[in-house]
Amino acid sequence: MDEKEKKIMGAISTLNTHQFFHLIHSLSSEFWRQQHHLCSLLQSPTRFPLTLHHLQTLSLHQKTLLIARYLLSMLTHITIFLETNKPNTSTTALRVKDLDAALLLMLLCQVHQQEPQALQRSTAQWRSVLKDYQVGTSLSMLGGLGGSSSAVLTPFIDITTRCQTFLEAVGCGDEMEREVAASVAAVVALPSVELSGGVECAICKEEMREGREVCELPCDHLFHWMCLLPWLKKKNTCPCCRFQLPTDDVLGEIQRLWGIIVTKSI
Known part of the structure; x- marks a missing residue:
């Protein structure tokens, strides 16, 4: 074997x-x-x-x-x-x-x-x-x-x-x-969640304010939608933990x- x-x-x-x-x-x-x-x-x-x-x-x-x-x-x-x-x-x-x-x-x-x-x-x-x-x-x-x-x-x-x-x-x-983009289907399926407390977006390094809707990846990390979408057009990985989304x-x-x-x- x-x-x-x-x-x-x-x-x-x-x-x-x-x-x-x-x-x-x-x-x-x-x-x-x-x-x-x-x-x-x-x-x-x-x-x-x-x-x-x-x-x-x-x-x-x-x-x-x-x-x-x-x-x-x-x-x-x-x-x-x-x-x-x-x-x-x-x-x-x-x-x-x-x-x-x-x-x-x-x-x-x-x-x-x-x-x-x-x-x-x-x-x-x-x-x-x-x-x-x-x-x-x-x-x-x-x-x-x-x-x-x-x-x-x-x-x-x-x-x-x-x-x-x-x-x-x-x-x-x-x-x-090599780096590949996340699949369109996987990105569309990502959920929006409402923050219950302030958390920093790992991409822009700015605080995501409480009550704001942000994107949650399957690995549970949260990001601004406007920050994450350009990222996923180039890479199918989480910016924090490298969890991989499906790709086309x-x-x-x-x-x-x-x-x-x-x-x-x-």
Whole structure:
């Protein structure tokens, strides 16, 4: 088990029984949804070549963003149970076309890694090759998924860590560390509260007077609205404690969710 897998398992181990049950149910449902989606793609004589052609037209940067969006959707399944502060987040569900491309790309990478000779045939034969491989993989996992939590967690952790490793390999690690703006949805959802006592705004350093409505972040820190809004257009972090709000930037949101996992695993 590598370091990434240990982090995920460490974070999951902090869940209570109720949370763990719902996580397993969520992952199991998502696994079968994706298996059904992938099988229907491989069975289709029209969708498969269209999706393969779409993949072949994508640049490395576009493929990287595709994997990033897929990873983000996977990370959301676990972090929703780990976040103690839960600001509203935008949906991470992939469009059907993107999900087709992401699942096919991940399958091609997996087959290339485990059975490289299988893809040395013409692309016209790939659908049959991939279909046979996928059927074999699904059958080998079918028994365990009925009653074993590890049989659900293992493929989830494997695909998550492989996506994370891929993004690091193509140089996205440093890009995830850059400053990003808070998502519009998260900012709009921030509440106004009326002060019951004087508090200093950490941005302008002026006192926020009693009875005035100010903005409250999920970490409970308070700020003038007029001070905080320009800040959140540039950064998704609290000026006091660095608590991170959701962001519409895909790589930035992966970094935020991965940070939650790392923090919980300690």
